[in-house]
Amino acid sequence: MPDISVPIVGREHTGVHPRLSIDELQIETKQFALSILSYLIIQYRNVGLEPQPGCNMTVYSAIFSELLMFGVKPPEQALTFARIAGIHGLPYEEWKGDPSHDAKADYDENDPKDTEPKPSRFGGYCNHGSVLFPSWHRPYVMALEVCTETALSWVQLNNPPPAIHRRSRSCLRESSRLHRYIRRIWADTAAALRFPWWDWADSDVAQNGLPTVFSDDRLVLEFYSGCAMGVFNPLSFFPFQSIPKGFKDVTNSDNTMTAYFSQWMRTIRYAPSSPEIQDNDTAALNAALIQEAPTLRNRVASLFTLPATKSPQTSASHTFDEFLNHTVQSTNELHYYTSDSLEGVHDSMHDILGGNGNMTYPDYAGFDPIFFLHHCNVDRLYALWEYVYPKECYIGQWNNPEDQSDYSFTQSTGTYSGL
Numbered sequence: 001m002p003d004i005s006v007p008i009v010g011r012e013h014t015g016v017h018p019r020l021s022i023d024e025l026q027i028e029t030k031q032f033a034l035s036i037l038s039y040l041i042i043q044y045r046n047v048g049l050e051p052q053p054g055c056n057m058t059v060y061s062a063i064f065s066e067l068l069m070f071g072v073k074p075p076e077q078a079l080t081f082a083r084i085a086g087i088h089g090l091p092y093e094e095w096k097g098d099p100s101h102d103a104k105a106d107y108d109e110n111d112p113k114d115t116e117p118k119p120s121r122f123g124g125y126c127n128h129g130s131v132l133f134p135s136w137h138r139p140y141v142m143a144l145e146v147c148t149e150t151a152l153s154w155v156q157l158n159n160p161p162p163a164i165h166r167r168s169r170s171c172l173r174e175s176s177r178l179h180r181y182i183r184r185i186w187a188d189t190a191a192a193l194r195f196p197w198w199d200w201a202d203s204d205v206a207q208n209g210l211p212t213v214f215s216d217d218r219l220v221l222e223f224y225s226g227c228a229m230g231v232f233n234p235l236s237f238f239p240f241q242s243i244p245k246g247f248k249d250v251t252n253s254d255n256t257m258t259a260y261f262s263q264w265m266r267t268i269r270y271a272p273s274s275p276e277i278q279d280n281d282t283a284a285l286n287a288a289l290i291q292e293a294p295t296l297r298n299r300v301a302s303l304f305t306l307p308a309t310k311s312p313q314t315s316a317s318h319t320f321d322e323f324l325n326h327t328v329q330s331t332n333e334l335h336y337y338t339s340d341s342l343e344g345v346h347d348s349m350h351d352i353l354g355g356n357g358n359m360t361y362p363d364y365a366g367f368d369p370i371f372f373l374h375h376c377n378v379d380r381l382y383a384l385w386e387y388v389y390p391k392e393c394y395i396g397q398w399n400n401p402e403d404q405s406d407y408s409f410t411q412s413t414g415t416y417s418g419l
């Protein structure tokens with residue numbers, strides 16, 4: 001299938017619907033079922049569908065056979081989970097959905113990482129340590145949201161009614177009506193579906209650690225009252241069909257653990273320092289998470305308490321760009337490198353979730369399915385800050401008369417940062 005240019009515009013023509021937390025989504029059983037199925041489908045893996053006792057799938061069989069067929073069809077190249085995951089870091093390749101891919105091929109094998117993004121060059125598209133950190137990751141999460149939408153095309157209302165109850169005309173009419181009704185419900189559910197976020201600063205996390213929806217081997221999805229299906233859990237890990245290009249083993253800075261990315265055939269959390277791995281070590285992850293959770297919660301709270309005076313006495317961020325990222329901040333006297341930032345808290349969460357594993361390393365992190373629920377929450381915190389402090393946000397481009405430079409990011413305090 002030819003590669004296509006994929007504009008990232010979010011879910012269109014489906015009305016305005018909120019993104020739900022993963023906890024809220026689990027209560028909305030139909031939405032949860034679609035969300036999990038679509039995540040499995042874009043991961044291009046076996047769904048592992050297993051009817052639970054007492055589930056009669058006769059009426060649903062036509063719809064589900066569509067779904068299962070979707071799962072085995074080669075999906076569009078740019079819109080697979082593996083392709084989206086690979087935009088962030090490795091493999092250092094242009095994304096197939098990028099309209100200008102191959103048009104500006106300045107890839108340098110000896111210097112594949114894009115360390116000087118001016119002019120931009122591929123080699124890992126992600127932006128960190130810059131004011132672009134949250135605004136780059138916003139459409140990135142949206143790309144996955146759009147991607148799961150394409151997996152829902154199976155509820156498009158053009159499959160035939162199921163071949164049941166063909167004994168009489170009235171039965172057939174009844175069956176068609178039922179089938180139309182079912183499809184309408186699922187179409188409405190699909191229209192409202194948005195990508196979920198996980199609030200790791202929730203007080204519940206400090207008590208119970210990682211929600212089990214991220215670690216269970218299988219999930220049970222309820223399709224209608226009395227009919228539940230078991231499926232593999234697409235939130236706990238991603239299995240590679242082959243090791244992505246450029247994956248290398250990485251040893252941590254203390255020289256104590258090696259992540260064998262060149263050999264591990266799946267993503268992993270808290271792996272042993274060995275090429276042999278079994279499963280995520282959720283107990284080790286939880287020990288780290290529960291210990292850090294109260295601090296994370298305080299850090300998030302203090303990001304939202306903008307001090308009235310711009311004094312460097314507190315670690316709270318004082319300006320928008322200090323909130324946004326941990327490195328490139330306004331270039332004048334308000335420049336306090338000591339402040340905490342959204343990016344700083346987000347970094348801590350990466351390390352807590354990864355241990356010796358994917359989430360700890362930016363080049364490999366996008367492949368762990370939890371990455372996108374983590375970043376959906378980062379995006380939510382970014383949106384909340386903009387909502388609470390609209391006057392503190394960037395007000396536009398500014399041209400510095402002294403050196404004639406353009407600074408793309410000027411904030412209301414008069415401070416600015418160029419890129």
Ligand SMILES: N[C@@H](CC1=CC(=O)C(=O)C=C1)C(=O)O
Nearest residue numbers: 347350351359360361362365
């Ligand atoms: N300690 C890691 C934290 C991290 C941040 C990321 O943004 C990421 O994708 C993966 C890991 C780092 O700063 O490199």
